[in-house]
Amino acid sequence: MKKKFIGMVLSLSIILTAGVIPGKPVFAASTLNVDCGTTIRGVTHCASGSLYGITESKPSDISQIVAPLKPNVFTNPALAGSQNQQPIGAAIPVAGRLTNTTGKVMIRLADIYPKWPYAFTNMDDWIGKVTNVINKKKASGYSDFYGYEIWNEPDGTWKSTSVSFNDLWLKTYKLIRSLDSTAQIIGPSYSYYNHNRMNDFLTFCKANNCVPDVICWHELGGSKNISNDIKDLNSLEKTLGIPAKKISINEYCDSDHNAEGQPGASAPFIAKFERNKVDSACISWWWTGAPGRLGSLMASDTQKGAGWWFYKWYGDMTGSMVNVTPQNDNSNGVDGFACVDSSNKYVSILLGGVNDGTVNVSINKLPSFIGASANVKVEKVDWKSKDTPVSGTNLVFSKSYPVTNGTINVSIPNTNNTSGYRVYITN
Incomplete structure (x- = not known):
């Protein structure tokens, strides 16, 4: 009886430590890799x-x-x-x-x-x-x-x-x-x-x-x-x-x-x-x-x-479309598409799809015009139904990221499956 009680306490401790609700599936955060250095074609x-x-x-x-x-x-x-x-x-x-x-x-x-x-x-x-x-x-x-x-x-x-x-x-x-x-x-x-x-x-x-x-x-x-x-x-x-x-x-x-x-x-x-x-x-x-x-x-x-x-x-979107790699290309999970415009000096990434709530966007080979510090604005547009009017988009956050070896990592918390998101990067 004592041995069984110890096992129950240990199991409960593991659940509380992990922050997991019993019976609810556990998912890893979704990731998306953006390669600003690989052009697909001009924007169409x-x-x-x-x-x-x-x-x-x-x-x-x-x-x-x-x-x-x-x-x-x-x-x-x-x-x-x-x-x-x-x-x-x-x-x-x-x-x-x-x-x-x-x-x-x-x-x-x-x-x-x-x-x-x-x-x-x-x-x-x-x-x-x-x-x-x-x-x-x-x-x-x-x-x-x-x-x-x-x-x-x-x-x-x-x-x-x-x-x-x-x-x-x-x-x-x-x-x-x-x-x-x-x-x-x-x-x-x-x-x-x-x-x-x-x-x-x-x-x-x-x-x-x-x-x-x-x-x-x-x-x-x-x-x-x-x-x-x-x-x-x-x-x-x-x-x-x-x-x-x-x-x-x-x-x-x-x-x-x-x-x-x-x-x-x-x-x-x-x-x-x-x-x-x-x-x-x-x-x-x-x-x-x-x-x-x-x-x-x-x-x-x-x-x-x-x-x-x-x-x-x-x-x-203007300029050129660049390569984006999702976790699973053969799914309805998180995916995105991106452009780099060297004339207007910005990078724009749009994303959405089925996810667990957090999306980590790794942005690599940023163009030189971004410089040592990237100004990142993350926005979203929320959806309720096809018949629900929406007056505009909403700011999620805006912050500066140090660029290391041409890379920044942007984490977007509390996302959902129906909304769309934009990561907009300038110098």
Whole structure:
């Protein structure tokens, strides 16, 4: 009995000493390594765009709401109306609204047809409708188009028994090349990446000289698979003898679609897109009653949400993107992306993701303009829901760090999974 009591006291002592609550899992602090000396590429804001995020009238103020995000690509229906898949948001008028921004429009041709899966009729009808869209696009005089996405999620929406998807792809590819020869052709736009399916598609395309200019698929289950999916595609291209193509992930979202546009969920996506040099990526659109909200970056038609402020930080990035290494590239855990601007003399690091509350950021090979002492400002933007307006960002702390061998270590306590953070460094 005495021996058992001693054991209980010892166990309790260990628990109290460690500061651990019985039954609660113990996690190590998350770490992130930023290598300011390794440039990935110039800033592109590749992931700043959305699916149906802009319509003919929403958001109403392009100059104040859209332009500051330095948007890249928006995916919009080729046509909109009662006879089409989407009632509003047609690509050509949206392109007209974006003429004074960095934004470009990807034309989703499949949205010519209504219903879900799409109510495809026959090839003659399809070719006539696509020809009409191409002619309208060319006649518009707008130049801010990213290209034509031939079909959307054929792995689930191609139901024709008289025409194969490959036949549709080949004939549409040839049509676009004949009518709009310099336009980018985008596909296959699968609902998720699958090695065998992509291999079959690219094998057909290689054999029939119809490889897309931009290879596209969706990542709607979180960011954990992105890097491996891209590595697999790169391997397929080498095996098939296809020169590396641009990549577009024109629908991306956390597996919990309520987190669409959430800063904490968005950070690992953007980090992996930047690290893998993705050409474009669009936030998804799960809220069918609310198009025109930039993929839930807006809390309403006129009010900014937390996501808007996080993507504004992203839009503010200039100079060159540099390498960031997370603890686990194949997870939804803490990840980040960073830029160095030697002209404006700053380093900006954005981060977020699933974490235990403390994130340690090791920043190495700081540029010489930072000097012997780095002024560091850490800010955050908090999120409650996609419909909750947010008025701005908040300062976590601001302090000076001595630079040792080009390195500083910044520890951010009390972080959470839904907020986004910025580490901003000047001399």
